[in-house]
Amino acid sequence: MALPIEAAGGEQGVGALNIARMDDYWLGGRHHREVDRDFADRVAITAPYVPYLVRAQRKLLRRMVRYLMDQGVRQFLDLGSGLPTAGHVHEIAQDKDPAARVVYVDRDSSIVDDCHQLLAGNDNAALLDTDIREPGTVLDVLRARCLLDLSEPVAVLAIAILQHIPDSDDPAGMITAYLDATCPGSYLALTHYGPDEHLMTGITMFSQMKFGRPPDVTFRDRTSxxxxxxxxxxxxxxxxxxxxxxxxPTDDPGINPERHPIFAGVGRKP
Incomplete structure (x- = not known):
């Protein structure tokens, strides 16, 4: 979900800044506004490595999608996708196979129009303006609109989204519901922020400097x-x-890659 962020002064709503537009700014995209750029720069003050992590996750997404394509997957369900720009799933997959089908799911009203414009004319990519925490609704729409063929393998993507879903909303049950609807040979690919003292320090500094209220985040360790x-x-x-x-081979892992506070994994449904 392209989560809205409460800025100092309580600005929210359709015109409010959100994570998706901030990510687009850090990724070198063009679908962000001055308020998003200003807020992203504030984040970088308290947590200067966050823009790097966003870019590292986009590189990871490229590797994951290419790996899944190599396994024969041609359908992708991207949960909490944000803006489909700056080298997103449909661009990666359709570069290898123009017939690859991608469905993005995001309920944030402030980016929906941009999403539809970005996907206009692409018959194999679509956006569902639906809450990913309601898998029954999402799956019903997929079936009704014949957007994906669930009798064929599907890659369910949950990139940088599950940490924004608290345990009270049962994110594990949500993921299970999506996978239960897919056939054997389907995949789950995800990233998730783990506990990290530097991130926690950045969040504390962000609040102390009165930049606004940062988004709620649930950090989970590798076992979780x-x-x-x-x-x-x-x-x-x-x-x-x-x-x-x-x-x-050309990727730069940086210094102490084991200290990167984001876990990544891919699993196959037997």
Missing amino acids: VALFFSGLELVEPGIVPIVDWRPD
């Missing part, structure tokens, strides 16, 4: 992240820091 893959066959190298998941 592994629960999302229950019943699946983990793809090598398992659940690892994002820079360690099947890196390209």
